[in-house]
Amino acid sequence: MKRFLAAALLMATPLAFAQKKSGDLKVYFADVEGGQATLFVPPTGENLMVDAGWPGAANADKLVALAKIAGVTKIDNLVITHFHIDHVGGVPELAARIPVTRFIDHGVNRELDDKATVTSYQNYQKMLANGHYAHIVAKPGEILPLTGMHVEVVSADGNVIDKPLAGAGATNSACAASIIKPVENTENDRSVGMIITFGKLRMADLGDLTWAKERLLMCPVNKLGKVDVYIVSHHGFNRSSSPALLNGIAPRVAIMDNGATKGAEADAWDIIDHSPRLKDLWQLHTAIHTGAAHNSPDSRIANLPGPDAFHYLVLTVHPSGSFAVTNSRTNQTVEYPAH
Ligand SMILES: [Zn+2]
Secondary structure (H helix, E strand, O other): OHHHHHHHHHHHHHHHHHHHHHOOEEEEEOOOOOOOOEEEEOOOOOOEEEOOOOOOHHHHHHHHHHHHHOOOOOEEEEEOOOOOHHHHOOHHHHHOOOOEEEEEEOOOOOOOOOHHHHHHHHHHHHHHHHOOOEEEEOOOOOEOOOOOOEEEEEEEOOEEOOOOOOOOOOEOOOOOOOOOOOOOOOHHHHOOEEEEEEOOEEEEEOOOOOHHHHHHHHOOEOOOOOOOEEEOHHHHOOOOOOHHHHHHHOOOEEEEOOOOOOOOOHHHHHHHHOOOOOOEEEEEEOOOOOOHHHOOOHHHEEEOOOOOOOOOEEEEEOOOOOEEEEEOOOOEEEEEOOO
16 A cells, blocks of 8 residues: 555655645545545644544544645644544544644534444543543534634534525525435534635535435525535435435536445436536546446546545645646546636
8 A cells, every 4th residue: 555655645746846836725535445534734723633434543644644645744734524434433543643823623423323433522521521621512503713714604404594694595496306205313414514705716515414414504595505526425325415415506517435336326416417517527536336437437436446546636726716627547637727
C-alpha cells in the first residue's frame, strides 16, 4: 500500500501547490471504501474535515497522506456527521496521527442496539475525554463559527431547520410524486447536514441523512435552495437521495463516496443522474454490483475495478463561482463554468 500512497502523492503534488496562490477552495474526497472522509481546505481561514472513515491503521494512514497532499498539518474542524463506524470509526486513530483542534457532532448516540455503533461512539467519547479538544454540538439553524467558508447546519440529531435558508423557500413541485418512506430510527436519521458556501458556490453535505428527513427539508417548500455540488448522501444507497431532494437542490455536479460493492444503488443513481441540472455524477469507485448503465464513464470514476490504489477526487472552487473536478487516477480536470 505504501507504494500506492507514494504514487498518489507524486501525482497530486501540483494540485497542492496550485492552491496556495490561487485563492481557490479545494475539497478532497478520500477513498475510504464506502465510508466518508472529505477535507475542505479554503485558501485562508480554517480547514474542515467531514468524517474519518473506518477504524484501522490503513484508513488513518491514507487520510494523513491525503492531508499532506492538501498541505494540511492540523485539522481545524472535524465534523462527525453521525456515529456509524464508517464515519466516526476512524477518528481516534486519525487524531493520534495529526492534531485536531475542534470536533463537531450531533450530541449523543441513540442507536443502542448496534454493537459497532455503540463501540465506535464509546471510543470517540474516550478520545474526547482524554484530549484537550474544543467541541460543538451542532444544532439546525446554526452557522458554524469557522473562518474561510460559510457553513450552515440544516439537520442534526433528527431535527431539521424550521425556516428556509436565505434565498430558498420555493414550492417544490417534486413532492407529490416523491414517495414517502418511514424514518429508519438509526443514526442515519440524525446526521449533521450542512450547506457549505464558498464565494458563489453552494455545496450540500447531508451525511447519511435519510429519505424521510430529506422530506422535512424539501416539502412542501424547498428550505435548502439550489446547490452547485451535492456530496451524495449515504454513499448512494436508495434510502437517501429522494426525487424531492434532487429536484429541489438540483445540483450541477454530484460526487458519490461509494465503495466497489457498497452504495451506488441503481435506483438512487438514476434519480441523481436524471436530476434537472446535472452535468456529471462522479464516483469514488466503479460499482461492480450494478451494470454499466448505472456507472458514470470511467473518466468520472476515481477507482476502477481491480487492485485498490486509493485514488481520490478533488473539487476546486474558484472565487468567481466556476469550479472543477480532478480525478487523481488520470490527473484529468473537468471545468464547470460559473453562472
Ligand atoms: Zn455511511
